[in-house]
Amino acid sequence: MMDLPNEMSHEPLPQIYSNKFLEQSIQFHRTRGCNVRLSSNKCVAERNSNHYSQGYVFTNRPLAIGEKIVLQILRTDEMFTGSLAFGLTSCNPNFLNVADLPEDSHHLLDRREYWTVIKDVANSPMAGDEIAFTITESGEVIMTKNRQRSITLMHVDISQNLWGFFDLY
Structure with missing residues (x-):
């Protein structure tokens, strides 16, 4: 049920976390579900409010x-009752055929690559919420919402490169 506005909005951007590991900020990848529009700087994603499915966005690295x-x-978007799915995959979005993305993100688990999704x-979620995700050295995926107590979402195989993805619904 996520509808994120375009870059022309005067909404505040997410808080900036310093990253001691990488100098490069993360953006959304150009590969996306057919019902998602990205801002020109690929930092804002907006789901088509007339469609419930195909709201996929991937990290650019x-x-x-x-x-x-x-x-x-x-x-x-109040039209649909939904939320936000988060997952990780070994599938490089550069090689992903958008036509192969399922209507339901749960079906991504049937693909041959490594996929996890919650x-x-x-x-x-409500406007203004900030949701943070981190993968630890032990493969624990931690989420915090609005700087509250962190929760463990899942444990993942960190022996391979993992791209993050979201399903906005």
């Missing part, structure tokens, strides 16, 4: 161990 990525919810990670 693999995530580093210890790196914190922060997503800020700029706006939600639905409804944000628990009814």
Whole structure:
């Protein structure tokens, strides 16, 4: 149920976390679901409010161990009851055929590459919410919402490069 506004919005951008591991900021990859529009700087994603599915966005590069990525919810869509799914994959989005993306992100688990996904990670997100994700050295994926207590979402195989992805619904 996520509808993120375009870059022309005067909404505040996510807080900036210093990253001692990488100098390069993370953006969304150009590969995306057919119902998502990206801003020209690839930092804001907006789901087509007339469609519930195909709201996939991927990170533009693999995530580093210890790196914190922060997503800020700029706006939600009241038309659909939904949330936000978060996952990790070994599938490089450069080689992903958008036509192969399923309607339901749970079906990504049937693909041959390594995929993990957790639905409804944000628990009814609201405009202004900030959700942060980090992969630890032990493969634990930690999430915090609005700087509250962190929770463990899953454990992943860190022996391979992992791109983050979101399903905005």
